[in-house]
Amino acid sequence: MSSIQINNVTKRFGDFTAVEDMCLDIEEGEFVALLGPSGCGKTTTMNMIAGLEDVTEGSILFDGQDLSGTKIQDRNIGFVFQNYAIFTHLSVYKNLSYGLEVKKVDKAEIDRRVKAMADRMSISHRLDQPASSLSVNEMQKLAIGRSAIVEPRIFLLDEPLSNLDAGFRAYMRAELKVLQHEFGQTMIYVTHDQIEAMSLADKIAIIDQGKLMQYGSPLEIYNNPANRFVANFVGSPRMNLIDGELREERGTLRLMVHGGAEIPLSGQVRSEFSSDTKVHSGSFGIRPQDIYFGARRAEDDIEMHGTVEVLERVGPKRLVYLQVLETMFLAIDDQDQLNVGDEVPFYMPPAKSLAFDLASGRRLGG
Amino acid sequence: MKVSPGALALKYVFVLLAAAVVLYPLLWMVTMAFKPYPEWTTVSGLTWFPKNPTLQNFEFIFYGEAEGLVVSLDRTIVGPLISSLVTSICGTLLAVVSGTLASYAVVRFGLAQSLPLSVLQLRLFPPLAVMIPVMVMWAFIGAVDTWWGLSLIYGIVTLPFAFWLMKTFFEEVPVEIEDAARVSGCSYWRVFYRITLPIVKPGLATCALFVFILNWSDYLLALLLTQKDWVTLPVYMATLTSAMGGQMYGMKAALGVIAAIPPVVFGLMIQKHLVRGLTFGALKQ
Numbered sequence: 001m002s003s004i005q006i007n008n009v010t011k012r013f014g015d016f017t018a019v020e021d022m023c024l025d026i027e028e029g030e031f032v033a034l035l036g037p038s039g040c041g042k043t044t045t046m047n048m049i050a051g052l053e054d055v056t057e058g059s060i061l062f063d064g065q066d067l068s069g070t071k072i073q074d075r076n077i078g079f080v081f082q083n084y085a086i087f088t089h090l091s092v093y094k095n096l097s098y099g100l101e102v103k104k105v106d107k108a109e110i111d112r113r114v115k116a117m118a119d120r121m122s123i124s125h126r127l128d129q130p131a132s133s134l135s136v137n138e139m140q141k142l143a144i145g146r147s148a149i150v151e152p153r154i155f156l157l158d159e160p161l162s163n164l165d166a167g168f169r170a171y172m173r174a175e176l177k178v179l180q181h182e183f184g185q186t187m188i189y190v191t192h193d194q195i196e197a198m199s200l201a202d203k204i205a206i207i208d209q210g211k212l213m214q215y216g217s218p219l220e221i222y223n224n225p226a227n228r229f230v231a232n233f234v235g236s237p238r239m240n241l242i243d244g245e246l247r248e249e250r251g252t253l254r255l256m257v258h259g260g261a262e263i264p265l266s267g268q269v270r271s272e273f274s275s276d277t278k279v280h281s282g283s284f285g286i287r288p289q290d291i292y293f294g295a296r297r298a299e300d301d302i303e304m305h306g307t308v309e310v311l312e313r314v315g316p317k318r319l320v321y322l323q324v325l326e327t328m329f330l331a332i333d334d335q336d337q338l339n340v341g342d343e344v345p346f347y348m349p350p351a352k353s354l355a356f357d358l359a360s361g362r363r364l365g366g
Numbered sequence: 367m368k369v370s371p372g373a374l375a376l377k378y379v380f381v382l383l384a385a386a387v388v389l390y391p392l393l394w395m396v397t398m399a400f401k402p403y404p405e406w407t408t409v410s411g412l413t414w415f416p417k418n419p420t421l422q423n424f425e426f427i428f429y430g431e432a433e434g435l436v437v438s439l440d441r442t443i444v445g446p447l448i449s450s451l452v453t454s455i456c457g458t459l460l461a462v463v464s465g466t467l468a469s470y471a472v473v474r475f476g477l478a479q480s481l482p483l484s485v486l487q488l489r490l491f492p493p494l495a496v497m498i499p500v501m502v503m504w505a506f507i508g509a510v511d512t513w514w515g516l517s518l519i520y521g522i523v524t525l526p527f528a529f530w531l532m533k534t535f536f537e538e539v540p541v542e543i544e545d546a547a548r549v550s551g552c553s554y555w556r557v558f559y560r561i562t563l564p565i566v567k568p569g570l571a572t573c574a575l576f577v578f579i580l581n582w583s584d585y586l587l588a589l590l591l592t593q594k595d596w597v598t599l600p601v602y603m604a605t606l607t608s609a610m611g612g613q614m615y616g617m618k619a620a621l622g623v624i625a626a627i628p629p630v631v632f633g634l635m636i637q638k639h640l641v642r643g644l645t646f647g648a649l650k651q
């Protein structure tokens with residue numbers, strides 16, 4: 001078990017910067033998810049932690065110790081690759097025993113541990129078969145088992161669930177959480193699925209184009225996104241993000257949206273938008289579940305009118321697509337009170353609304 | 367998919383046609399090898415199968431003389447056979463080993479990125495074009511008519527082929543498999559010979575077979591770089607022509623049959639790999 005510090009790490013491939021000035025502090029035994037869209041540098045970051053790629057700038061410390069001089073084979077890292085990288089020319093047994101054999105562990109001990117791990121991953125009945133004959137689900141289990149068997153000091157998982165079918169994926173997600181408790185190991189987990197990250201991780205690092213956007217607990221990231229990218233990326237259904245020009249008229253600050261819609265800002269979100277006088281265009285964010293219909297609940301709630309365009313049932317609730325001139329708001333109707341074509345008022349509490357600078361994406365005020 | 371009888375028939379016609387074209391000379395050679403002298407030519411009317419099958423031709427090339435034949439040979443097949451085997455095998459080892467290592471370095475470590483093209487350029491002109499300087503060089507280092515001199519030129523001439531073939535195989539091995547092994551604690555060398563090589567084994571076997579056949583069937587290089595001691599089978603075969611008995615068709619055919627054996631045996635040995643080809647199932651994308 002180890003803590004990991006990633007200090008101002010940059011990785012360049014020629015002129016291309018894959019990871020830029022990344023800083024992450026991972027505590028011992030913590031489960032951290034790296035979350036970001038495809039190509040944002042997640043795998044590159046993992047490879048650098050594992051030592052498969054050199055760091056261009058900055059340093060990575062394990063328990064305060066720089067391992068950059070240590071050979072990768074002496075680092076004792078468990079790595080589950082995005083495509084599993086099973087040794088298909090070997091049997092399942094040999095795949096599991098591989099790391100132990102390399103480490104010259106005693107034969108009887110290898111046998112004991114391989115059998116225990118095969119049992120744990122429920123692939124015992126497959127031990128003697130060639131690894132190439134496994135199903136994807138079994139390959140996945142084998143890949144995890146093969147990495148875990150050497151009891152690595154940290155455990156890196158690169159999108160381990162992305163190729164699985166939905167049912168097995170949910171099962172593996174729960175299983176991974178259990179495994180992490182069993183092993184008690186520091187785990188870094190790469191995914192582009194925010195639900196996976198939210199449900200598994202102690203902390204989430206959100207990355208976009210090689211830059212760290214935010215690092216914090218799932219709730220922190222959900223409730224308090226540091227910038228527009230995070231707000232847009234996290235949460236399902238997605239947050240409403242309405243871009244427009246800020247204009248002060250007769251004492252009210254309004255967000256003038258392209259196409260004519262106007263959001264009259266009030267309360268907290270208004271002061272957030274006006275906290276930086278240099279900002280002239282902004283982005284207004286509110287989660288669909290924070291928009292409500294019916295009677296106004298608080299004096300400074302922002303009121304707007306829209307037409308119900310589409311109603312989409314999601315379980316007991318319905319997603320509401322509200323058209324305000326050319327702008328679409330997404331809301332949730334949990335009382336089945338709306339019909340398509342209705343022209344309804346809706347309210348947005350300013351305390352639950354977020355203000356972003358459109359140019360930089362930076363969160364304002366908050 | 368259901369194939370109509372007509373299409374099936376057509377398919378067989380083509381297969382048979384192709385087989386006939388390929389097998390016709392082979393069959394001719396094999397039957398000729400067992401024909402006695404009078405049946406070689408049209409004098410007694412050519413037949414497909416020998417009327418009086420005989421091992422005379424084989425006897426002749428192995429012992430230099432045979433019962434009922436007035437001519438004799440001053441050199442039997444034994445020397446050239448050994449020469450061919452030694453030089454082809456050594457040349458193949460040289461080309462395959464260095465080609466494999468070089469292409470792995472190029473593919474995996476990005477070393478010498480201009481090497482693939484320059485190696486290919488080497489292959490673009492016929493070896494004959496450089497044979498005069500090569501002969502001078504070989505004479506200079508005393509490599510003419512030695513087993514190692516011939517092995518060396520075989521290795522050099524077939525290296526580009528081995529290099530390019532192995533390069534394509536290595537390119538198909540996912541780097542993650544090697545990374546997984548390295549993370550498990552393997553050194554680069556161990557990853558190479560315990561993980562990567564076994565994965566490309568079918569490719570390696572195929573490459574070795576092709577290179578071996580190229581070396582085995584060479585005539586020109588052996589003709590120019592050997593004189594007496596290390597004459598190879600193809601060169602030896604040519605000498606059978608000018609003996610006083612005129613064209614020794616039967617002996618040549620017998621020689622051909624013997625010359626065909628090593629590649630066939632080699633091919634059968636690695637057939638499993640040839641049939642299976644390269645199947646990388648490790649990646650689930």
Ligand SMILES: Nc1ncnc2c1ncn2[C@@H]1O[C@H](COP(=O)(O)OP(=O)(O)OP(=O)(O)O)[C@@H](O)[C@H]1O
Nearest residue numbers: 013016018037038039040041042043044045082192
């Ligand atoms: N060896 C390399 N040479 C050049 N560019 C590279 C190399 N490896 C990665 N990249 C580039 O770096 C960027 C980040 O790649 P990376 O594999 O880390 O993305 P990722 O976040 O893991 O994406 P995905 O979700 O698709 O796996 C990509 O644009 C990729 O093209």
Ligand SMILES: [Mg+2]
Nearest residue numbers: 042043082158
């Ligand atoms: Mg990746």
